[in-house]
Amino acid sequence: MRTVFDSLGAGVFVIDAAGRLTTANPRARRLLGRADGELLGFDMHDLLHRGADGDEVPRSGCPVLSVLDDGRPNEGSEEFLLRGDGSLLPIIWAATPLRHEGSTEGAVVVFHDFSLHRDAARQTAAHLAALEGLTARLSMVAEVSTVLISTLDAPDMPEMLDRLAGLLVPEMGDWAAIDVRTPGQTGEFQRIAVHAPGDAAAAGALRGPLPPLPESSRSVMARALRGTQPVVLDAEALAERPATPLDTAHRELFQRLGGAGAVLVPLHTRRQVYGALTVARTAPGSSYSEPELLVLADIARRAGLVMEGAELFEQQRHVAETMQRQLLTPLPQVGSLRMAARYLPAQSAAEIGGDWYDSFLLGDDVLTMVIGDVVGHDLKAAAHMAEVRNMLRALAWDRTEPPSLIMRRLDEAMTHTSDAPMATCVFSRIEGPDEGPWRLHWVNAGHPPPLLITADGHTRFLEAGHGPLLGLSSALHMGLGWPDAHADLPPRSTLLLYTDGLVESRSRDIEAGLATLRRHAAALARRDIEEFLDELLARIRPSGDDVALLALRIPPAGTGDEQPQQQAHSPAAANRSAPGARVEDTPVRDTSEPVAAEDEEPPAGDAA
Numbered sequence: 001m002r003t004v005f006d007s008l009g010a011g012v013f014v015i016d017a018a019g020r021l022t023t024a025n026p027r028a029r030r031l032l033g034r035a036d037g038e039l040l041g042f043d044m045h046d047l048l049h050r051g052a053d054g055d056e057v058p059r060s061g062c063p064v065l066s067v068l069d070d071g072r073p074n075e076g077s078e079e080f081l082l083r084g085d086g087s088l089l090p091i092i093w094a095a096t097p098l099r100h101e102g103s104t105e106g107a108v109v110v111f112h113d114f115s116l117h118r119d120a121a122r123q124t125a126a127h128l129a130a131l132e133g134l135t136a137r138l139s140m141v142a143e144v145s146t147v148l149i150s151t152l153d154a155p156d157m158p159e160m161l162d163r164l165a166g167l168l169v170p171e172m173g174d175w176a177a178i179d180v181r182t183p184g185q186t187g188e189f190q191r192i193a194v195h196a197p198g199d200a201a202a203a204g205a206l207r208g209p210l211p212p213l214p215e216s217s218r219s220v221m222a223r224a225l226r227g228t229q230p231v232v233l234d235a236e237a238l239a240e241r242p243a244t245p246l247d248t249a250h251r252e253l254f255q256r257l258g259g260a261g262a263v264l265v266p267l268h269t270r271r272q273v274y275g276a277l278t279v280a281r282t283a284p285g286s287s288y289s290e291p292e293l294l295v296l297a298d299i300a301r302r303a304g305l306v307m308e309g310a311e312l313f314e315q316q317r318h319v320a321e322t323m324q325r326q327l328l329t330p331l332p333q334v335g336s337l338r339m340a341a342r343y344l345p346a347q348s349a350a351e352i353g354g355d356w357y358d359s360f361l362l363g364d365d366v367l368t369m370v371i372g373d374v375v376g377h378d379l380k381a382a383a384h385m386a387e388v389r390n391m392l393r394a395l396a397w398d399r400t401e402p403p404s405l406i407m408r409r410l411d412e413a414m415t416h417t418s419d420a421p422m423a424t425c426v427f428s429r430i431e432g433p434d435e436g437p438w439r440l441h442w443v444n445a446g447h448p449p450p451l452l453i454t455a456d457g458h459t460r461f462l463e464a465g466h467g468p469l470l471g472l473s474s475a476l477h478m479g480l481g482w483p484d485a486h487a488d489l490p491p492r493s494t495l496l497l498y499t500d501g502l503v504e505s506r507s508r509d510i511e512a513g514l515a516t517l518r519r520h521a522a523a524l525a526r527r528d529i530e531e532f533l534d535e536l537l538a539r540i541r542p543s544g545d546d547v548a549l550l551a552l553r554i555p556p557a558g559t560g561d562e563q564p565q566q567q568a569h570s571p572a573a574a575n576r577s578a579p580g581a582r583v584e585d586t587p588v589r590d591t592s593e594p595v596a597a598e599d600e601e602p603p604a605g606d607a608a
Contacts, residue, residue, distance in 0.1 A: 011091075014098070015044045016106045019065055031113055033084035044109075048081045054088060067095045067107045077114055090114040157310055158192050164303055165193040165277075172296060173279035175203070175257045179210060179250070180267070180275030180307075188212045189246065189275070194253070202256045211245035219243040221250055224264040224276045230293050230300075233262040233280075253278065261286035263293060265300040267307060274307045331359050334367045335434045336555035340529045342537060346501075346546040354385030354423065355499040357550040362429070363398040371447065371497035371550050372425035375469075384420035388470070391418065392427065403427045403443040407467065407482040411445075414471045422471040426450060426497055430489070430552065438489040438554050443482040445470045448500055448514070455492035457522040461514070462487055491557040494532060496521060501545030516540060529553040 005012065011028030013021055021039045029035065032048070039047070045062050059065065067074050075094040083089050093111040097104045157180070165176040175196035182188045189210035194203040213225060221244070224231045238259065242248040253259070262280035266273045277300050281288075288296075331339045341357050354374025362368060370392065374385045391413050396406045406427055414420055428442035428450070442450070442462070446469035449461040465485030468478065489495060503513030520539045524532050533551055 011111045012108065013039070013044070014106060014108050015064075015068075017068060017104065019044050019068065021047070022106065028111070031089060031111070032081060038084060050080045050082045050088060052078075052080055052088075054080075054082075064093070064095050064107070064109055067097050068104060071097045071099070071104045073097065077117075081111070090118050092117065157307060160306065161303070162193040162195075164299070165195040168277075168279055168296075168299075169195045169197060172292065173262070174282045175253075175259075175280055177206070177253055177278045178267070178275060179278075181273075182209075191249075192275075196257045199257065206253060206256060210249050213246050214244055217244050217246075219247045220264060221247050221276070224266050225273055228266055228268050228273070230266075230297050231264040232288060232293070233259075233264060234287070235260060238262070250278070254280065258282040260284050261288065263288050263296060265296045267300050267304040269301075269304045269308045271308065274304055277303070329358065329360075332361055332367065334361070334430075336559045337367065337430070337438075338529045338553040338555070339369075340533050340551050340553075342533050342547070342549045344501075344537065344542065344547040346544065354381040354388075355501065355546045355548040356385050356389050357497065357548045358389060358393070359550065360393065360397065362396060362400070364400045366400075367430040368396065369428045369430060369495070369497055369550055369552060370425065371499060371548060372423055373447065373499045373548075374423040375421045384418075384423075387418055387420050388414065388423050388425075392425070396427070402484045403429060403441060403465075404467075404482045404484045407443050407445055407470070411470050411472075420471065422446075422469045424448075424469055424500075428497075432489075435558055436491065436555070437557075440487045440489050440495065442485055442487075443467060444485075445482060448498065448503060448510070451496040451498070451517065451521055452487065452489070453494040453496065453521045453525050454490050455525060457525040459518045459522045459525075461518070489552075489554045491554055493554045494521075494525065494529065495552040495554075497550040499546070499548045501547035502540060502542050502549065505542065505544050 005025050008025055008027060011025065011031045013024040013028050016022050021042055021044050024032075024036065024039050029039070032039070045057075045059055045065055049057050049062055049064070051057050063074050063076055063079065073094065073096045075092075077090075077092040079093060080088040080090055090113070091111040092114040093109060095107050095109045098106040098108060161178045161180070165178050168176040175194070177191060177195075178193040179189050179191050182190050189212070191207045191210055194206045196203045213222060219242070220231055220233060220237060220240075238251075238254055242251050254262070257280070259280035259282055262278060265277045265279070267275045267277060277296070279296060331341055333339075339359060341359075343355070343357070354372075354376060356370075356372050358368070358370040358372075360368055370389075372385070372388065372392075374381050374388055376384070388410075392406070392410050395409045395413065399406060407425070410425075414423070423445070424447035425445045426442060426447045427445075428440055430438060431441055432438035440450075440462070442465050444450075444462075444465045445467055449463050449466075451459060451461055453459045462485065464487075465483055467482030468480045472478070472480075498517070500510065503517050504510040505513070508516075517536075517540065520536055521532075524535050527535060529551055532553075533549055536549075537547075
């Protein structure tokens with residue numbers, strides 16, 4: 001038993017009923033750095049037991065001596081023993097009472113050096129704290145990314161930057177502000193966002209235009225707005241005198257909102273710097289760690305990329321919209337027929353597509369109405385739209401053949417002479433003498449059906465004449481065709497051609513959109529043709545895709561030629577336009593040319 005006692009890999013000592021050390025094995029003596037003469041006979045608690053700070057522990061609070069009092073085993077890992085050299089030994093221990101003939105006569109204490117385990121626990125706790133901090137920062141970056149990504153569909157920079165500043169408070173600072181360059185070459189700045197919880201009035205007052213940055217400036221603001229790295233502002237930097245009016249405006253943030261430490265981060269891409277983000281802490285001695293600077297730099301870079309994307313989107317949208325505005329030609333005036341058109345560009349550059357309308361006189365003096373949509377969105381789709389539109393004009397203007405043959409020729413031309421993708425289109429001829437009756441002759445290449453609205457509010461979609469999309473049949477050698485369709489156009493009726501952006505969106509399927517169009521068109525049947533289109537758009541409020549509409553109002557029965565009919569070959573006729581041919585973001589009445597009053601009853605109000 002002595003061999004076992006001496007060979008144990010754990011420290012063991014025995015105390016008597018009074019708490020005095022009676023024996024200790026070699027492992028215990030090594031761990032404690034004490035010889036037998038420095039242990040045996042001494043009071044265990046007074047000699048060895050200490051607190052974490054090295055102070056003596058009250059005898060009543062000794063968990064080892066409690067074994068002698070209550071006779072129950074005990075264990076723990078929060079105690080320290082005093083080594084012979086004065087250092088502390090953290091231990092994990094277990095104490096068991098020694099009982100003889102029903103009474104407790106002492107206790108056996110077994111213990112291990114717990115310092116390695118304690119260091120590992122501290123490391124684990126530190127790692128967990130670091131992971132929690134990293135998780136919090138990653139969560140914030142993810143939330144910021146969500147805000148930035150959501151802006152790509154409809155870039156609204158002020159709103160996006162305001163939300164971005166709000167996400168950084170209070171996680172990264174007590175307040176945040178964002179200054180951006182104004183568009184153009186003026187060099188001036190605008191404070192878009194200021195977030196300071198508890199002081200909304202001061203934050204709001206600090207927004208607005210800012211002075212320009214002089215080219216010669218070497219100030220903190222200049223370093224941030226001309227570089228790509230965060231600039232740290234400590235108490236010394238904040239105490240410096242502002243060098244430029246822009247620095248003075250920036251320092252006003254700290255005067256109004258406070259700040260003991262801050263960081264100024266450029267919103268940049270590889271091409272340029274769009275502005276700067278300021279995040280500050282107000283507590284004395286505040287500073288930013290390296291990981292926090294990296295997170296802020298990453299957020300600012302992401303914001304800069306979105307700002308660059310929004311700028312490119314807007315440029316592309318402007319080019320595509322300008323192209324479409326130039327290609328949507330004025331409408332011809334033919335006798336007492338009245339025409340009007342509207343084009344609404346998409347709100348996002350990514351949604352601008354190939355919608356178009358057209359109307360012109362053919363070689364036999366018959367009026368055409370065309371509505372179409374080239375597959376795709378972006379500037380390329382707008383260019384293909386122009387290509388298809390011009391091919392249709394060239395193929396149709398001197399032809400007296402049925403619309404179905406025109407469609408076949410256009411389909412073949414798209415396949416063999418163009419790289420334009422598929423397109424939908426309605427091509428129609430409006431036939432009849434000047435005094436009426438009028439008749440519609442048309443084909444439909446995969447486009448939403450025209451809508452005919454009578455003067456008394458009855459509506460019907462012209463479903464006949466349907467054939468395949470343009471660019472499909474000839475390319476795949478399907479041998480499909482477009483059946484010619486005919487329909488009478490009653491006096492005072494309205495014929496409406498439109499693109500799918502009017503009746504379909506991400507939040508509404510096309511069937512629901514067609515039903516809504518039919519209901520509102522019926523209610524507006526007796527409105528003036530210009531008012532009809534304006535009110536129709538106001539009620540439906542299309543969003544997302546671009547929208548083109550082309551409407552024809554048939555005159556009352558027996559109405560003659562109220563003004564000379566245009567001739568297709570006349571240069572003067574080619575330069576005249578109907579007052580309804582307009583391309584605007586928000587349709588308004590065009591008063592540039594007078595519109596002859598229609599000989600019809602006054603509007604009877606909206607009729608279902």
